[in-house]
Structures are given as C-alpha cells and as structure tokens.
Amino acid sequence: MGDGRRNDRNPAMFGASQLMRWSLSSCSNFPQHKYFYINQPMTWFQAQNYCREHYNDLATFESYDDISMLEPTFPYEYAWIGLIDDPKSWKVNLGNKSNSWRWSVTGEPGKTTFEAWASSEPSFGNAQETCVNMDTDGTWIDTDCTNKYSFVCYTVTKQSEKVYNFFPTVKSWNSAQEYCKEHYTDLAMIENAFENAMVFSKIGGKRAWIGLYRVPWTWSDRSNSSFKNWDDTDPNHFPLNGHCGVEGPHHKWLDTSCSVLQPFICQQVTRLTTTLGMQIMTDANMTDPAVIEQFLQQIHARLTHLGWTDFKLQWKNLPSNQTQQT
Structure with a gap:
C-alpha cells in the first residue's frame, strides 16, 4: 500500500543523475596573418586571382600590428593590397555590395x-563624395558629406504614404540626418519617380540633402576591418579612376587605377583554436535532442554575455562504462 505519497517524477525525463561531458571550441577573434x-607585376584583379589560387587572398590589414608584420624595408615602390572601391557596385547601379548606395533609414544596400x-x-x-543631395533640377548628385546644404526629412502616414518636409537651414549630411531622426523618421527616402517629384516640389530651386549615402572601400577577402592607413593626401581618386x-x-x-601593373602582397590567414572539455551532473534526460539543444542555447547565451565570440558548442556523452549514477 505504501505511505500514500506519489512520485510525480517522470523516469523518462529525469532518471538517475548522470555524469555528462560537453566540449567548447573557440577560434581566435583576431585571425593571424602572414x-x-x-x-610579378599584375593588375589588381590578376593579383587577386593569383593570391586566391596560391594563398588565401590579397592582403588585408586590421591593425598596426598587422602593418608591423611587413618587411621593415619596403622591397618595391608600390604593391597591391586587397583594398578596392569597385565602381560596378556604386556607379553602374545602386547595387547590393557593402560599398553600394543605401538609404539612411535602412542602412542596408540593395533595398531599392x-x-x-x-x-x-x-x-x-x-574620393570624398559619399553622400547625395538633390540638385536644383530634381536630379541626384554625390558630394562630400561635410558640405552644408538644406535638407529634406520624411515621415510615413498610417496609409504608408511618405510626407516630406523641407528645411532651408544648411547642415552637413550627418547633422541633417541627426535632426531628421530626432524629429521625423529620417532624411528623405525616395523609391520612385512620383516621390522624387514630391521632394523636388518642396526644395524650391535649392540643393538639398536626401538620405542616400555609401561607405567606400572594401577588402578582397570580405573582411569587415575598418582600419585605415592612407597616406596624407589619399585617397584622392587619382587619376580620376583610383579605385x-x-x-x-x-x-x-x-589609390590608383586597378589596371596598373604592380607587384602585390598576398596573405595566408590562420585562426587559433582552443578546445575545452567540461563535465556536468544532471538528472535531465540528456538523450533527448530538444533538451540538449535548450541546454546548449543557454550556455551559448551565457558565454556571449561574458564576451566570448566565434565559438562552437558540441555535446558528447561519456561511454556507458564511464557513466556514474547516484
């Protein structure tokens, strides 16, 4: 008959406490460059192909530490590195590359x-004109973002229609953007000829900032490095096609023309990998994939909060003859 007490624990879910093991693999957040x-004098694109075939890619630099790894005495007058501002992604069309045009409100290329x-x-x-204003005839012109012009902000109605507001006060593009984001939605976003005509009707023959901009220069290996080490007078778009x-x-x-024949610098990149093993005691059913996935998600969130980056978690059960029960 027993003592009348029920055992509500589900053996299939809990069972006896078991010793489990999981591993954590971490790659260094900073790749090691050589x-x-x-x-061999080549064009930039020929050099890129050569480096990708024989090494990893043309050279990328992420800090002065990378620069210090180069030969102290420069062996050539000039040599290609992996930096490019390909006009195919910003001059031919709006594009969807990282150096393509984008609207301030989205911050993403390829949206229009x-x-x-x-x-x-x-x-x-x-090599300075990365922001856009509307000219006095309603067409668009790229110009230096530090120049000061009038500007147009916009908001969106409940009917999903854009309402444009013109401000004759002159500001730099960034200052105009800050004002529009504080008081409206953003600098004007224009997605069709009708909206372009609406903005044109507002500016009254003045030049005015709109929300189009881009971030120039990308690395051949698609690195997101923002490190720059330009000479004092560069980039200057010399000689008119310095891409x-x-x-x-x-x-x-x-910066110079991509068609010039130059020696070049390739890179070989490695990442330092560290693997850690840990053991835990639990009475959860760690043979259930859903339970394991939930556990790994919690560990991942905790490690990310502690500052870990670029790591992978892997679950591994101990062999049955090593499992300890209590």
Missing part, C-alpha cells in the same frame, strides 16, 4: 532600384 611579397542621377553622376570626386589600393613607402596606402 604576408608574402610577390614580385529607383535612381535619378544627373549626367556623369555619381562621380566620387576626389584600387596600393601600399607605398613607409607602408602608407594610396
């Missing part, structure tokens, strides 16, 4: 196909 000078560029625009003049980066004397960078 650089190789190649004295409408464009109203003036003749010969965008031009990326002096590829070279390293010059003192390891400073310059």
